[in-house]
Amino acid sequence: MQTMNFSVKIIEEKDNFGIFAIEPLVTGFGHTLGNSLRRVLLSSFRGAAITEVKVGGVTHKFSTLAGLSEDMIELILNLKAIKVAYEGEESITAKLNVKGAKTVHASDIVAPATVKIVNGDAIIANLSKDAKLDLELTIATGYGYSPAEDRPTTTIGTMVLDAIFSPVERVSYKVESTRVGRRTDFDKIVLEIHTDGSQLPSLVLKEAAKILVSAFSQIVEPVAIVGDENASTSPSSISLDDLGLPTRVTNALKNAGLNTMLFDNKEQFFKDIEKYE
Template structure:
């Protein structure tokens, strides 16, 4: 018949690709292997790279930031009857892995007397923190009269924060490099896969190694949640800009108010200070007077300037409000004066300690 294509000349039907699925192949205490398939060509790298970067750089954790050893004033000293030097002891302290049971900083203590090996499990337990590697070696005492007394400062943060020796810490406080990230290693691989007659599809394999403070499955879920929060902003690009303003913050749109502080590209120190204070969104920053921000621990004028420079750079600051700005500036000036007075007092105390030691 005219106008009808013979059956043998019709093109073969295109096989339908199944929906993307993720399989948990392994989920142990420190190692996990996850497989996502099938993916169109190119999507393996597109998904694998941001997942890996989020796993390594964006997850929060708990770490020791400084220690105080009784009778020791600097890291180049030695502890009587302890085989390790203080520098080596500090390096061992970096390997202590902590799981935070409360969202706040705290202190831990180590009190050991007598001969023997000192391990992380010898640190006194608290209700806020759990040591997940109690077998970790810290030091060796080689005399029955040996004594080691150490105080540890524990904080929460993101990524890696090197020890800062320029904070004006009191004599005897030894800063330690803080390894906050709970992920030790993350890797992804893209493999070819086949569905029916289609052999141009991909399989994404993600491997995660953690430090036992979180499971690999939880790490993957947290990384995926962080990516979703950021990509959600791209989904709302077509939303009108004349939305209702957020109550209590005149001139701030909901998108700006709910923007995460991680997107401001702040330094690790400034970001960790905000996270420890429970400040996660731009709107929370804008609702706080500058004087209150300066009261956050380790958050000084330099961090405040950096924060507001980033907000201005992204046009997140609300329209000028003379009354609000005046109050904020006044609070900031009062806090600065108070900080200068406290710093002067600390300097005087340090000078007195130095003269007494001399």
């Protein structure tokens, strides 16, 4: 078995962007490892987003609000652009209450201490002198992308937003050749990670590696999956229609008052059923 002995170097890193070099790798492992990391980074991270909004004086997204430059569709798009850091399990509420001539920013949102507004300079709306804007925002956690259509609500005045939960926005990689001694046939991965600023790129890279290790360890040292005994289907609850019996036989059994699988019945019992023989 070939030994994997390589290093991970940080070429550049900011709050929301990082470039990493992984080398040297055995020929072919550049794409194997690079693609695996990329897919995990894009799909397997839990994050937070604004999922619902209530606007004071507004009942639906096609309404307008006096003194507000934006319509509700534009307001919703601006709210979707707000990046949120929150790790709680339950949904949480934040509020925004402003009045008068003002450009409203994400930093004007009043949220619990467990919530961090990452891009506080993001513009939400523009108000005129006599305008007033009252927002009640629902912040929730999840994975990947969640379209509003999948989370319908019947609450009047509540508008559901498309939510991008993943803190990882973009990932790309390329594989280059690298030298080890006189050999030049080793692979080098140059990995670029863009996040929303709520998590450092180097941290999400490490977490992605841990997720892969956890998955592969189940192949090397399988852990038995404990099933729910109560979840198993009892044979006596299986419908006759699911057994694939001939129609004539099924009808005869149903006429005798039997609709599920049979156990411990003697031969004479079946002989007594008309048309069964």
